[in-house]
Amino acid sequence: MKKSKTLNKRYESIGAAAGHSISRRRAMLACVAALTLCSAPAMAAYPDKPIRIIVPFAAGGITDVMGRTVASKLSAELGQTVIVENKPGASGMIGCALVAKAAPDGYTLLMAGIAPLATNSVMFKSMDYDPVKSFEQISMVAKQPLIVAVNNNVPAKNIAELIAYVKTKPPGEIFYGTSGSSYQLITEAFTGSLGVKMTHVPFKGSSPAIEALMGGQINFMIDPFSTLINQVRGGRVRGLAVTSDKKLDIAPEFDTVSDTAIKGFEASSWQGLLAPAGTPPEIVNKLNQAVVKILQTDEIKQNFAKSGVQPSPSTPAEFRKYIQDENARYRKVALEANIQPE
Structure with a gap:
């Protein structure tokens, strides 16, 4: 009889422990569910303050x-x-x-x-x-897209004529200007693909570089369409091509570099x-x-x-x-x- 009572107490103890464990699990699951429900509206509310x-x-x-x-x-x-x-x-x-x-x-x-x-x-x-x-x-x-441009003293009306002209000059005698390091690398990619070498002249911005192009201090530059197009259409510099992957609807007069000189070139x-x-x-x-x-x-x-x-x-x-x-x-x-x- 005593043995039976002892066993019963053990079972009751185990059952109570199991019950507590289940209760803890349920509480944890309830917390997770609550957090999920709370975070969903918070994410859905983004943004709830200025960006x-x-x-x-x-x-x-x-x-x-x-x-x-x-x-x-x-x-x-x-x-x-x-x-x-x-x-x-x-x-x-x-x-x-x-x-x-x-x-x-x-x-x-x-x-x-x-x-x-x-x-x-x-x-x-x-x-x-x-x-x-x-x-x-x-x-x-x-x-x-960028415009490939030369000053009006350069006898080139397209990329092929530019290549021919540069090759008549000693290496480094043709100068190109840039308004930033990005355009230096783009120009080096362009000239490297053509197999010609020019000398880099850096400027602090597009305006002084374009002034130098118009004044003949540099021969060549590649710069954004928006900064060069007015000078090109005004006849102050000559645009040879654009660097987009296809012709521009707003400037159909320009061929692309890819179509005329370097297949697949885009910058x-x-x-x-x-x-x-x-x-x-x-x-x-x-x-x-x-x-x-x-x-x-x-x-x-x-x-x-x-x-x-x-x-x-x-x-x-x-x-x-x-x-x-x-x-x-x-x-x-x-x-x-x-x-x-x-």
């Missing part, structure tokens, strides 16, 4: 224009204020580093392009961010929207869908076309791969042209 887009260049440039265009439309699309803050300096690296270190919550974004995201990694020995790994790519926003100034690495995929996808929708509107297409800008929406994965490819491309160009990082 800022950092532009790593001064106001008025093409990256700033793209940033403000997207910000105004994104604000309407998301129902939340979107402001632009200019953080210029160090070829865009100051603003990019700021975003790379920001909280990955979707409230600090970056509008940047070819220099800070592709060519700076080639031209500078150290950077405070990785152009690919430090960010979640949201979408490509725009591409601006652009470009911009895209990014967030700090670690930003939740749900936020990245929501922003991507909004940006893609904005860029597909007739209003944006028409406004961009006036400056020769091509709306270029993409998936986050496509934009990430594009940046990786651009970095690889210009590293190869720098190596072949013996361009050393500063």
Whole structure:
């Protein structure tokens, strides 16, 4: 009898322990469920406060224009204020580093392009961010084709004639100007593909470089369509071709470099929207869908076309791969042209 009572007490003890364990499990499951239910509306509510887009260049440039265009439309699309803050300096690296270190919550974004995201990694020995790994790519926003131009004293009306002319000169006697390191690498890619050599003359911006081209201090330059087209159409410099992958509807007078000289050659100034690495995929996808929708509107297409800008929406994965490819491309160009990082 005593043995039976002892066994019963043991079973009761085990049952009580099992009951407590089950109760704990149920409590834990209830907590998880509650957290899930709470987090779903929170994510769905994004954004619930103003968003800022950092532009790593001064106001008025093409990256700033793209940033403000997207910000105004994104604000309407998301129902939340979107402001632009200019953080210029160090070829865009100051603003990019700021975003790379920001909280990955979707409230600090970056509008940047070819220099800070592709060519700076080639031209500078150290950077405070990785152009690919430090960010979640949201979408490509725009591409601006470039114009290949010469001063009016150069006897060339197309790329073939330019090649022939350069080859009549001693190496290094033809000078090309650039408004930034990106265009230096693009020009080296162009001249390297043609098998000709020119001497680089750097300028602090497009305006002084174009002045030098018009004045005959330099012979040749490649610069964005929007900065050169008025000088070309005004007869002050001569445009030979555009670097887009196809002819431009707003400038059908220009053939492409790919069609006339270097098959498959394409080079652009470009911009895209990014967030700090670690930003939740749900936020990245929501922003991507909004940006893609904005860029597909007739209003944006028409406004961009006036400056020769091509709306270029993409998936986050496509934009990430594009940046990786651009970095690889210009590293190869720098190596072949013996361009050393500063």
